Amino acid sequence: MDTSTENEVPARAGRREWFGLVVLALPALLLSVDMSVLFLAIPHLTQDLQPSSTQQLWIADIYGFMLAGFLVTMGTLGDRVGRRKLLLIGGALFGAASLLAAYATSPEMLIAARALLGVSGATLAPSTMALISNMFKNEKERGTAVAVWSSCFMFGGVLGPIIGGLMLSWFWWGSVFLLAVPVMVLLLAAGPSVLPEYRNPDAGRVDLLSVGLSLLAIIPFIYGVKEYARGGWSATAVATLLAGVVFGVLFVRRQRRLDDPLFDLGLFRIRVYRSVVVLGLLVGIMMSGSLLLINVQMQMVEGLSTRAAGLWLVPGVVATLIALMVTPKLGQMFRPAYVMAAGLLVTAVGCVVLSQVPSDDGLAMIVIALILINIGLAPLVALGYNMVLGAAPPEKTGSASALSEANGEFGLAAGIAILGSIATAVYQDRLSLPAGLPADAAAAARENIATAVETARGLGGSMADDLLTSAREAFTSGLNLVGLLGAVLFTAIAVLTVVWLRQVPPTQDPEAKTEAEADPAEATA
Template identity: 85%
Template sequence: MDTSTDKDVPARAGRREWFGLVVLALPTLLLSVDMSVLFLAVPHLTQDLQASSTQLLWIADIYGFMLAGFLVTMGTLGDRIGRRKLLLIGGGLFGIASLLAAFSTSAEMLIAARALLGVSGATLAPSTMALISNMFKNPKERGTAIAVWSSCFMFGGVLGPVIGGFMLSWFWWGSVFLLAVPVMVLLLIAGPSLLPEYRDPDAGRLDLPSVGLSLLAIIPFIYGVKAFARDGLSAAAVVTVLVGVIVGVLFVRRQRHLDDPLFDLGLLKIRVYRSVVLLGLLVGVMMSGTLLLINLQLQLVEGLSTRATGFWLVPGVIATFAAISVTPKLGSAFRPAYVMAAGLLVTAAGCVVLSQVPSTDGLTMIVIALILINAGLAPLVALGYNMILGAAPPEKAGSASALSEANGEFGLAAGIAILGSIGTAVYQSRLSLPAGLPADAAAAARENIATAMEAARQVGGSTADDLITSAREAFTSGLNVVGLIGAVLFTAFAVLTVHWLRQVPPTQDSEPEAKADTAEAAA
């Protein structure tokens, strides 16, 4: 018998909350834009700042390292000092760091500015997600708010190259960093009146040794994985990954013995939370590597410019918007696990299309694959975040959000390393070098398609044409293999989703299943 009453139904959000969502969505969009816009500016800033190859690597990577390293700390800090307070502090620092990056006069200054951008950026994602859980108590409305938030995050990655290309056509390279300044000014002005404040009333002190251990676990691990993706299996990559793993074990052991841990491991005892986080990691690994290869296919095989590549990614983003817009309604009509699993099967179908892309005139099939892949992932993103926030205790929302965001960084690094390596291995095995190719050009061509294209430009003539054709066919073969792997794995992920989450009922106005699951974990 249903014993629920109107008192069990959380109050619906008002106009203030929906306007506040706009304030939260803009920094999220900007954070995603900032991740992708730098790569367009690299040729320009290299010449202006006289940056070495090592400095360029740090300019590109330091942002991600700091962002990933501080996510867990910032998520917990927001729960303790106030989520709105941390968001406003981080927004102000992000704006200052953006100005420093835009007007950097040396490579060292830009590296420092990018590091500060990463640290301040780590305050934005967990704070915005946690505040959404405070502002939208009604699960259906929270699902809609999360759909808006996740749409902005996804759209920013595609919008970055488009806006960046436009800015660089008219202004200097530093202008791409100035995009953040007006958004952060808006946040600082409107945030205090539109966003509520929330902190855990029983929060303890921040354990500084745990902060250090988390940084020494996350940053070396991601650095090692990226080094493996860039340089292959090397002593440096292996050592740094092992350091990260060992320190990570020490971090977990310390959290188990603290009264006020930096990250409450009890969250992982909550079945729904644990399952969604693991699914997010698995899907993130597959998607990051797949999207990397698709971007390279568009630019190096189809011959598109960076800006044109960004434009051709837009249909996939539109498909994401469309799918996310209907996901909350589907989640209230059917069990979320089945909606998410159906989406993952659509993504698997997109990967099947990807496995059939030809090395010439394959643009149409790539766009179709992207539409299917992106639309299929939308239910997992929208419903998954809603499950995370619904399952976690309100006072732990920042920590819960932070781990899911850190998961994305791990998946990004691991996916590029794993699938990038698979694509490279297939490329090298399928590459057929034309007769008469000089030894140094042949060695360069065997590395990857980018170096093969450069070698072809230096050689010239019919030999260059044969090399380019072979390199494109070999790279496309790698993309096809990754597509097949994705089709199999996304089908498996759909099965796991139903197996792990089928007990979660359709989204209602209240969340008895999430509360029961949380109580079970606490017991």
């Protein structure tokens, strides 16, 4: 007679699982580094490869487009063919594409390599998150594992400019892509022995039409948002956005008709999963735009180099790492919704500080604001990912985590477009041009602060000083307004977090049942 019960406490992870976590965390670190390091290399590779302005944009953007476009497909594919198998295949392709990019001899070759990096990179994030759910069945340990993974992903964004700046000081531009090679070699060497394999034995075939529809929905939509961020409502931006929406509707309709869809829309009937995805999108929109403006403020207003700006981000990242490590303990003591809401209120306070940054000697306030903002976001990142993995059925965690990652890409593009547009409108409204400024110089200065700074360098004298002062004050006004909007939005998100997720119990009791689990009608509300 089987005496086990469904409430049996899951077994604790062993040494193999924790070493496997290290192997999984390194690709997360690498992905984040790879997203940020290219921007440092663009001036160097431009001198060597001589790409056109259009080719430069594709070199910078194609990675993100392909990554976002293939995330849902790769997450679902991992559930079907095996998460470890897909991770190892993707790691091998990522390493090969990195070599191809490092030794590219033409813009077209580099664009193709970056596209392959995006496709292979789409296999890494959802596979690593899904494998974490397989390796750490105990909810407390899974929370710690997610915190470690999140720390690596967040730290890589700051580590990228620092490492990239050092490597570009010593080596050629292609060296920044070679960072991936030893990491992928380690993944391929250690992965088969320390990572478990898991796939859904009942999964059917991958619907290729659904794959095509998902790509035609995601890539044009993100492209359209980026086009809007660059030049406003152009014909290209409107057409691609509409195309993305139309194909998105077709994708959803097809998923509803299929017995074995590419993405199970039923995941959105799980209240916890649905709530975390929406909250993550709102936070992503706010943070991506804010961080872009903060980086511009550091370089164009405070006058820091890219490397120096990266170093000033380190205190905020260190604070984030500490907060991520503390968060799982807090989630065991209190309901996660309250921990997350408290963190979001701390982030709101950081945004208030950001709203008071002056245009002269404001670096200290920026660093303080970043520390508060990053500390406050840590609970949502760590506990939110853990909720996603815990709420999704085991056979669908790859698909569920893939959507969470794709959600981040949508938030990144939308945040830059929306908040960037707000800041630009304030800048143009507040900019006061010096008397006697030539018409062509005035037109350039009105575009954005970067062109204003470049214009001032060509003027010299008191007119240049007046233009710089006015441009910096105007841009800072935009940053201040975004900070104020952030304070309001994060306070609202904190309230939504409590309203939507207060039924989730502390993770210290893995046997506890949420109110949603006790009442199936509530779980699907």
